[in-house]
Amino acid sequence: MLRLPKADYYAPLSLSEACSILAEHGKEVKVLGGGTDLLVACKLRNVTPTFLLSLSSISELKGIHFHEGEYLKIGAMTSLHDLIVDSSISDHYPALSQAAALVGTTQLQYMGTVGGNLCLNTRCIYYNQSETWRKSRDVCFKMGGNVCHVVPKGKKCYAVFSGDTVPALIALDAKVKLVNNTEERLVSVSRLYTGDGKEPLALKSGDLISEIRLPPPTKSQSSTYLKYREREAIDFPMVGVAVRMDTSDDGICTGCKVVLNAVDCGPTEVPQARELLEGKAPTSDLIQEVAVEAEKRAHPVANTPGSTPAYRRKLSGILTHRALHQVANGLGML
Ligand SMILES: Cc1cc2nc3c(=O)[nH]c(=O)nc-3n(C[C@H](O)[C@H](O)[C@H](O)COP(=O)(O)OP(=O)(O)OC[C@H]3O[C@@H](n4cnc5c(N)ncnc54)[C@H](O)[C@@H]3O)c2cc1C
Numbered sequence: 001m002l003r004l005p006k007a008d009y010y011a012p013l014s015l016s017e018a019c020s021i022l023a024e025h026g027k028e029v030k031v032l033g034g035g036t037d038l039l040v041a042c043k044l045r046n047v048t049p050t051f052l053l054s055l056s057s058i059s060e061l062k063g064i065h066f067h068e069g070e071y072l073k074i075g076a077m078t079s080l081h082d083l084i085v086d087s088s089i090s091d092h093y094p095a096l097s098q099a100a101a102l103v104g105t106t107q108l109q110y111m112g113t114v115g116g117n118l119c120l121n122t123r124c125i126y127y128n129q130s131e132t133w134r135k136s137r138d139v140c141f142k143m144g145g146n147v148c149h150v151v152p153k154g155k156k157c158y159a160v161f162s163g164d165t166v167p168a169l170i171a172l173d174a175k176v177k178l179v180n181n182t183e184e185r186l187v188s189v190s191r192l193y194t195g196d197g198k199e200p201l202a203l204k205s206g207d208l209i210s211e212i213r214l215p216p217p218t219k220s221q222s223s224t225y226l227k228y229r230e231r232e233a234i235d236f237p238m239v240g241v242a243v244r245m246d247t248s249d250d251g252i253c254t255g256c257k258v259v260l261n262a263v264d265c266g267p268t269e270v271p272q273a274r275e276l277l278e279g280k281a282p283t284s285d286l287i288q289e290v291a292v293e294a295e296k297r298a299h300p301v302a303n304t305p306g307s308t309p310a311y312r313r314k315l316s317g318i319l320t321h322r323a324l325h326q327v328a329n330g331l332g333m334l
């Protein structure tokens with residue numbers, strides 16, 4: 001049985017107290033959301049924090065509500081389950097509730113939070129293993145060594161990002177509020193990721209995500225998230241894709257975002273979707289062209305169970321094709 005390493009535990013009641021603790025202990029402290037990923041990583045000794053800072057007692061970090069009609073505010077400690085059942089999300093931002101419903105299992109959706117999903121560490125079959133297993137090989141870049149077992153001549157870590165709600169949030173133009181002991185700032189979700197498998201998050205020391213903001217809903221918008229995984233009951237994505245489309249009254253596409261999941265070290269936008277579709281009525285041929293571009297944008301490597309890079313590239317195009325058809329049909333454009 002794998003046991004948790006010893007760590008001191010903080011459970012502050014306010015955000016300002018949490019920020020002070022983070023500022024005091026720096027890299028020795030890890031923020032604990034629902035713990036569904038972090039505690040596994042602690043057991044595997046991927047991380048060994050001296051302090052755990054639980055956000056679970058901070059009520060201001062929970063809940064979903066419209067803020068003065070300007071944006072939908074989701075507290076970072078809101079559970080994935082709440083994203084699934086809250087009608088303001090399922091009615092207006094379907095890609096987000098669909099993505100939350102595809103994370104792991106029901107138990108994980110009750111415990112896991114949207115803040116934790118945004119800050120999910122990257123994954124690799126050579127990293128998400130016990131310490132004993134890892135000791136049979138040279139230490140790789142992700143653990144501070146100098147080799148990569150997936151790309152032997154590579155000069156960096158290629159671990160894959162696979163947080164399911166993230167492509168949906170990017171497609172929906174969401175922002176996050178980052179807070180630390182001295183400042184708070186709003187950042188687009190797309191700017192949270194470095195694209196580096198070793199250090200995937202562009203957070204400053206002491207930063208916390210306190211909330212997520214979604215632009216006000218419009219009737220002329222539709223979105224979806226599709227995911228393919230080895231076992232429907234539990235697994236991380238082999239590939240995911242989020243699509244958002246806006247339409248005018250006469251069936252012209254006025255906005256489109258396609259974002260792939262689990263095919264690189266960070267979420268991957270397909271900018272050609274905008275270039276090919278905006279200002280036009282979507283046709284099956286145009287959608288097929290975007291799907292081809294999505295396949296080209298995907299750069300998976302051989303570090304995800306149950307699939308090959310070629311298979312995941314092909315899937316990127318297939319899922320993009322399906323998702324675009326689905327939203328365009330939903331808006332009555334096809
Ligand atoms: C068997 C299994 C299957 C899974 N399948 C999936 C899947 O299919 N898709 C998927 O996306 N995930 C999956 N997960 C991972 C996990 O359950 C989810 O990603 C979940 O949303 C993580 O949220 P959490 O609150 O539990 O995060 P935690 O484990 O508490 O934290 C995760 C990371 O985020 C940081 N963090 C948490 N909250 C904040 C915050 N507010 N500000 C700054 N940093 C923060 C933590 O320090 C940590 O580094 C799976 C996990 C398991 C064990």
Ligand code: SF4
Nearest residue numbers: 124140148149157158
């Ligand atoms: S991609 Fe390479 S460096 Fe990164 S975790 Fe896997 S083996 Fe290690």
